[in-house]
Amino acid sequence: MDAMQAGLDPAEFADSAQRAVAACATLDPAASAVRLAEDGLLGVLAAEDVGGLGLDLRFAVPVLQAAGAGDLAFPLLEALLLGRHLAGPSPEIAAALVAGEAxxxxxxxxxxxxxxxxxxxxxxxxxxxxxxxxxxxxxxxxxxxxxxxxxxxxxxxxxxxxxxxxxxxxxxxxxxDATAWAALQEEALLLRAAAILGAAETCLALAADYVTNRRQFGKPLVANQALRHQLARQKLALEGMRGAITRATACGETLPRQAAFLAAATHGPVIAEGAIQAHGGMGFTWDVPVHRHLRRIRTLAAQGEVRQIREAVAAALIDTN
Known part of the structure; x- marks a missing residue:
């Protein structure tokens, strides 16, 4: 079934994901699994036979983006991929994961x-x-x-x-088997890019809000031209990440997915670090969440093995010339 022809829009999943992520802020992992399952998020990619929606990666991107933006304390990326790839070899386990029972x-x-x-x-x-x-x-x-x-x-x-x-x-x-494992790893790259995008969006929004409302010497910080230029460059990088993810979801090919992950792993930390700098000394405190987003971004980049992916992309580009 073509989900788009059935009247579904990936953007519609963003609002549901944001509400679910916010609701999970005070829940432990087991309770979060139940809540995410009730909202249908754990089964976005899983086949209908195991209780999922049977949708493609376009619909998981806004879900992971919301998880990254809300700093969700749950391995949602792994849950989505396991529900998808275990539906064939172990449908009972896939169904339990989709239902939040495991x-x-x-x-x-x-x-x-x-x-x-x-x-x-x-x-x-x-x-x-x-x-x-x-x-x-x-x-x-x-x-x-x-x-x-x-x-x-x-x-x-x-x-x-x-x-x-x-x-x-x-x-x-x-x-x-090797084919299924390779597919799972490739899909994980795109979902990591989406989670990094969400975290970077939150960091940039927090930085923009802080420099707009924080005043020094009778002027808001945003009056500083250097800060405005920095935020503009970070916004440009953010939109570059978004564009790379959009292209990767549209074509479904390996190289664009790798490129989207590399764009996120490259620009995401810069945006988060810039947000910390914009907050000054406050940016390093636990009261300001930007450093937690930077930690998540760096971790996701490491899980995706940035160096190996960069080498693979470089080799693929060289081979095409």
């Missing part, structure tokens, strides 16, 4: 041994998760909570902390 995450760093032992990392909110997807060979394996232990890792993101996971060799519930 929680899953993905270890983005490291690889499991053939007997599903070893240590993997960069697993957002693995503590308390019912399922963990880990790389194994060219594909991936879905491990139940009985098959791993979690330890805290040193990381930047305080809202959606990454954890290190030690695998104990349990039998996997299912596996993803």
């Amino acid at each position: 929680r899953g995450t993905v270890a983005w760093a490291g690889s499991a041994r053939g007997d599903l032992t070893g240590t993997v990392g960069r697993a957002p909110m693995a503590r308390g998760a019912d399922w963990l997807l880990v790389r194994q060979g060219d594909g991936a394996a879905l491990v139940p909570a009985t098959g791993f232990s979690v330890s805290d890792a040193i990381g930047l993101d305080e809202t959606v902390p990454e954890q290190t996971v030690t695998l104990t060799g349990d039998t996997p519930a299912c596996r993803l």
Whole structure:
């Protein structure tokens, strides 16, 4: 089914996502899963057979953008992708994830041994998760909570902390082949770009509001031409990110998705750091949330392996010339 022909518009999902993200601000991860499921957000990408909406990535972009803007304390990106890619090999688990009855995450760093032992990392909110997807060979394996232990890792993101996971060799519930695992990783790039865009939008809005209302020496800070130019450059970078994401969702090809992620990973931190600078000393305090958005942006960029993606894009562009 072509969702656009059915009368659905991806922008319509933004309002619902924003309300759900705001409602989750005071909830723990388990309660957040239930609330997000009630609003239909966990099943945006999942097939209808497992209780999802069966939509494409265009509809997940505004959802992740809202999550990034609202600093959502839930691994929404991982939940959406697991619901989508587990519908075939393990529909029961996919249905539980879509319904908010179970929680899953993905270890983005490291690889499991053939007997599903070893240590993997960069697993957002693995503590308390019912399922963990880990790389194994060219594909991936879905491990139940009985098959791993979690330890805290040193990381930047305080809202959606990454954890290190030690695998104990349990039998996997299912596996993803190389093609499915590669598709999941590629889709994750675009969704990370959307989350970074949302976080950067919030940072820029906070900076603009602060310099407009903060007065020094009888004048608002925005009267400073250098600050206005800085905000203008950051707005231009933000719209460049948005345009790259729009192009990537429209064509559905690998290179534009990689380029959109690189644009977000490059410009997102600059915008967040500029917002911190605009706030002066206040920008480094816990009362001003811009540093939390910077932490999330840096973490998402690291999960997407910026250096490797940049090299892949460069090689692809060289090959076309």
